[in-house]
Amino acid sequence: MELLNGLVFLTNFVIVPALAYGAQLAIGALGVTLVYAILRFSNFAHGDTMAFGTAVTIKVTAVLVALGVTLGPLPTALLALPVGIAATGLLLLGTDWLVYKFYREQKAKPVILVIVSLGVMFVLNGLTRVFIGVRDIQFADGARFLFTVQQFKAWSGLDEGLAVRTTQAITLVTAAITVAVLFWFLNKTRTGKSMRAFSDNEDLALLSGIDPDRVVRVTWLIVAALATIAGVLYGLDKSFKAFTYFQLLLPIFAAAIVGGIGNPVGAIAGGFLIAFAEVTVTYPLKKVLTYWLPDGMGPDGLVQLLSGDYKFAVSFMILLIVLLFKPTGLFKGQSI
Amino acid sequence: MTDRRRTGLFAGLVALLILGTGFFDNWNLALIILNYGLISAIMALGVNLQWGLAGLFNVGIMGFVALGGLASVLLSMPPVRESWAAGGGRTLLGLAIGAVAIVALVAVYKRMRKGRTRAFVMLALTIAGFFAFRTVFDGGVEAIEAVNAASAGYLGGLNFGGDTGRDWWWMPILGWPVGGLLAAGAAWAIGKTALGLRSDYLAIATLGIAEIIIAVLKNENWLSRGVQNVTGLPRPVPYETDLQADPAFVAAAAEFGIDPTTASTLTVKLAYAGLFAVFLIVILILAQRALHSPWGRMMRAIRDNEVAAEAMGKDVTRRHLQIFIIGSAICGLAGAMMTTLDGQLTPASYQPLRFTFLVWVMVIVGGSGNNIGAALGGMLIWWLWVAVGEYGPDLMIWATSALHADSALKASLIDSAPQMRFLVMGTVLLLILRFSPRGILPEK
Structure with a gap:
């Protein structure tokens, strides 16, 4: 019983939140990794792309709610998501045509493209701020919980409760669908295969008649979809604020690099690894240990290894250790 | 156009913008822009050493600037x-x-x-x-x-000059080089671990380190009060109230025909500007000497072709570490100066867009690899940053005057005008990268 209570407590406060956060990071990292695999640079504008897509989705959600269109127990934002993806897709295609194309044709060094992406980051950040402001925005509607602490306690008869928020459940389901569709696309369709060929060996791909412009366009569209989905899921789960999305860049990059940048499986593994590390290290584990250790052996302190604000430090330490000891990441990089 | 003429024109433009702000708006604002502009120029010189001279992609400037701020508190506050x-x-x-x-x-x-x-x-x-x-x-x-x-x-700090630390007015100035030393120490530790990484990995590593430094400043209340901020730092220059109470100063102000209050604020800002200018000029001269020395040529050789430089027997890792430390120390020095000028340390105000990426815009727009270009770029971009924030709303009111007075679009556009800064900075950076990738004053 003690064991179960401890497990339920851990699930409620560590495992479920980390799973949801990990899924959001994983989808974000997939976007970064795709840009790296196909366009061969680290896209610093990805966090702000996520913010832009989310901002559009929030505006459309507001219109839908005003018109009385909702999804019942599910958040209305899911209905607005396709519009957000389409708008972000157009934006990214426009950015590519206006900005990145020039450098790609010049065969500029990757570091130049990174600096260019800094410029794009500024512009997107400004656009989002002008478009929706800098306030904190909550846009999750519908049912709040899949099941609540009381319901769980009544059902299981345990002392500790477990609650799963709707947004957490939606995050996991959406993430699973997104990843399944992405992998199906990359492995089974002609376009997906041509993207993988392009990533593996650009010259060989060109030689076999693959249209590079088409590969790049499709990539940006997929990145737009991934960024918007990740952004909306994160915003539903927590809240939307332009600045927080910029800060997500660090854990997202950490996830992509830890997994092996350029490798989608690695991005997903990295996302969950970073999320679990962040949540476990910054959550006070006293209660779990009190349940699990024999009576009287329970710790006196909170057993919070680091305070919550140091969560950056956690993802960063993992990143540094991986970079120093296994620079290619857990899964070998550069292969989609 | 010769290099000399180009430099002169660029310097003239920056001077014109600041003087214009003084003549057409007010001198207080112009001097505020000048002071922060001088500090920005020093930061840009630090980044230019790392990027322009050695090709190191460091986006952790914010962390070194914040460490400098910490040093300023530690030296100028009483224990x-x-x-x-x-x-x-x-x-x-x-x-x-x-x-x-x-x-x-x-x-x-x-x-x-x-x-x-x-x-x-x-x-x-x-x-x-x-x-x-x-x-x-x-x-x-x-x-x-x-x-x-x-x-x-x-x-508290190490300033034993009375209860408020005002008696030892020179302690804050001493804090500036100490800020540089603190940043240099951090840069040594970071460089030892992270400098071997590829350029974009180094960028992400330094971005993360900067966030960690800010997290430490926000959390470690015993060190610098965290988010409760340290306020009322002692100054190396006179206080306005003291000047206004000084009959000789009031008489002098009357002679120039300005009222004592305005005169005192202007005097204080001019005194700061003088101090900052001395530091900027010294660093600029040193940076120029370094650039044209055999050491500078070696650095550029390493930047342009690491393998060849290594084959010539140059220790690339050591040189990289060296210039990473020097550049970061300059950023720390500028950060300490900025905290002294602000009179307070507010860890929550350190944001990467303002303290890291804006400095990068300054260097790239000014001309990476060219010290004078980077310094002038720092002042130009700083002027633009303030100007968009100050004049943007007025411009927006004028631009939207055709819209109906109470339309929601108009209201939201005017509300969001200060946010235009980021849009403008990004656009400037992209335009420069596209049409003049070597900056306004290219490397010789």
């Missing part, structure tokens, strides 16, 4: 004796334990043979070290933070 008595020794002991643990870890890693034993010893050492550190350290911190939490709750 809080009660805090030192309550838990100063214990906290320092805790930190020493942590440092010993890290040194021991590195020693074990280097000395012992690779294998399971080493991994086990390192793991045991990490756990034991961490808990020993937390046990000693946490007690000391708790005691310090309990001392007069509303106004102190930290150890």
